[in-house]
Amino acid sequence: MYLTNNKYREFSLHTRNNDIKNIDSKTFDVAIIGGGITGSGIANILSENSINAILIEKNDFASGTSSGSSKLIHGGLRYLSTGHIMLVRELIKERNYLLKNVNIVKKIKFDVLTGKSQWNKHEIKFGLFLYSMLENKFKMPEFSNGNYTENIGIDGYFTYEDAMTDDSTMVIYNIASAYNNGVLCFNYLELLDFKKDNDYSVLICFDKINKKYITIKARLIINCTGPWANRVNKVLKLPENSEMKLSKGIHIIFNKDYFNIKNALVFRSSIDKRQLFLIPRDHVCILGTTDKFIDNPDDFSINDNDIEYLINSTKKIFTFIDKKDIIASYSGIRPLIGKGSDPGKISRDFKIIDYGNIITVFGGKLTDYRVAARKALKIIKNRLKIDVKIRNMPYINYSRPDKDQVEFIISHECPVYVNDLLRRRLPVLIYDPGNAENFKKENIDKLSRLVSD
Ligand SMILES: Cc1cc2nc3c(=O)[nH]c(=O)nc-3n(C[C@H](O)[C@H](O)[C@H](O)COP(=O)(O)OP(=O)(O)OC[C@H]3O[C@@H](n4cnc5c(N)ncnc54)[C@H](O)[C@@H]3O)c2cc1C
Incomplete structure (x- = not known):
């Protein structure tokens, strides 16, 4: 006993x-x-x-x-662009409940990048306003042009709040x-x-x-x-x-001080413009994720191509990022339900x-x-x-x-x-x-x- x-x-x-x-x-x-x-x-x-x-x-x-997710409790700003407004509304409601009632759910700030290589400033401003409207806050998002502006194609960022947990x-x-x-x-x-x-x-x-x-x-x-x-x-x-379709997503992990960022970052891959997250928490920074159809639910393998994709997608913003500095990694398989050939667009x-x-x-x-x-x-x-x-x-x-x-x-x-x-x-x-x-x-x-x- x-x-x-x-x-x-x-x-x-x-x-x-x-x-x-x-x-x-x-x-x-x-x-x-x-x-x-x-x-x-x-x-x-x-x-x-x-x-x-x-x-x-x-x-x-x-x-x-x-145990293989991005560990976010979020409304999913991205889903607004695919028109899933009711889903976002429900997710925000749940996020707010969990933030209030469960002590392992915490607030986290995100900087979402704008500019030629990133999202359009006006679209993000509108998206974030809509996001705040869905939780009855009607808050105009604030824009900053510090930090990431030295990088090509980035003119600044908006900061917004969501939540994270350990899944x-x-x-x-x-x-x-x-x-x-x-x-x-x-x-x-x-x-x-x-x-x-x-x-x-x-x-x-x-x-x-x-x-x-x-x-x-x-x-x-x-x-x-x-x-x-x-x-x-x-x-x-x-x-x-x-x-039913399966889509694998991998995350790679670095030491927290490797990137020296305070807020989590939402940015677009410089390869295919997909949305990626870089999330500082505890002693690490987690970079993810990929979204690729697979057939076998037991296939949690992490292959070199997926790692290269995340590294190369991020290199324009953090030029020093190197595969050899990865300290851990994990993968998860999304159970998706819907039609279409692009996993990112399935509800x-x-x-x-x-x-x-x-x-x-x-x-x-x-x-x-x-x-x-x-x-x-x-x-x-x-x-x-x-x-x-x-x-x-x-x-x-x-x-x-x-x-x-x-x-x-x-x-x-x-x-x-x-x-x-x-x-x-x-x-x-x-x-x-x-x-x-x-x-x-x-x-x-x-x-x-x-x-x-
Ligand atoms: C890369 C990635 C990032 C994600 N990020 C987020 C995010 O940030 N926020 C968010 O809200 N969602 C996110 N998700 C989605 C979320 O993680 C999943 O939708 C959710 O975890 C699915 O949970 P589940 O219980 O349905 O499936 P699972 O967690 O897979 O549970 C199913 C369980 O069934 C068990 N099982 C299978 N066969 C048998 C059997 N024969 N007998 C007994 N048990 C069996 C398995 O072992 C497994 O543990 C993400 C998903 C992925 C892949």
Whole structure:
């Protein structure tokens, strides 16, 4: 047994292995497949409604797209230019809720560049005004012509405010909230097969930690497997959704002082004019991202061409940028739903398809996961014929203490491997990669309770 905090239930490798012994052949009202932001948000909203539910995730929580994003909680200024005004309005509303209520969501300032090689000054001014109107602020954006003006084709920048978080921590907070409210959540439990048994679906799963098959029965299944949604629908004997596409985005990481910028930067690639971000946070600066169709949801590889693209896209503004100075990198795969040959133009909105006793959530963003959870709950409510609370949900009823976080995380957030903690609980490997080895040494006793990778 580990140290526990009176406020929260223990949720650790130890409790995971105990809980799993009690679920074989047990019946649930809802089984959620996928422990990314979509599945964890739905688990959370179900837990707040005391619905008898279980969530299974084949690897660690947040090990899919939900740890590979740009980590922004934003309205998406770019989506205004593609005409997705209602989506931006909803995203801004969600951003403001999260900023007010969740302490891991913080404000961040962006400088958006204008000029011949960048965006048109008047268009950005109008776009930012519209952006502020969508949150009822009606604020005229301020223009500055300092800092970047020595560079060819840049005449200045507008500064605006959005928000950022850590995507995987947001997932873990939702999972921990759901677990504390009574929804069983398992990492390293993979759905492999499916059959029908009268009114129930029978899920045949594999517990990767104890190397055992487990059978779960559920009245309703919610497929929240992001890029794997079509693959999992095939296991569930459902048709493929031909509108679903996958697009990979990579990010590369430098030391924070490498660029010496105060605000995050939004600029256009000098190769193809796509929008890129350079985001200073903690000990690093994160540069991203790419947007390229791929076929395989397991393909998280980062190839040289993508790295060269980011470096060369940025070189006109930061002439010193060099591939050899990259200290870390990561990738994520966008589950997109829509038509078109340009991934950048496909909507970032989500779509929920109700197949009867199976519901699949396709697409979506980190920022609007609560909207997806509410919409899914409305369908669940009708299927289960129950009364539910939906308005303003889901909340996050969980937070870490300021001190002794490693100990606390091991006891309350169920990391199994050391890497689960280093990459998705306290993402040292992202925000302070140079210090990862020291961190491991300093915490060697605590980390010895986890399985080494
Ligand atoms: C490069 C990039 C940048 C982005 N930036 C932003 C941003 O700044 N802001 C924003 O709001 N959004 C952003 N997004 C979008 C956002 O990150 C994703 O839409 C979101 O994380 C998708 O979450 P999900 O839960 O649907 O999928 P995932 O996080 O991929 O979760 C699906 C889970 O299902 C699990 N799974 C698959 N098969 C099985 C099985 N058989 N059994 C059990 N589990 C299974 C997987 O292991 C995975 O963990 C970005 C996306 C990318 C790729």
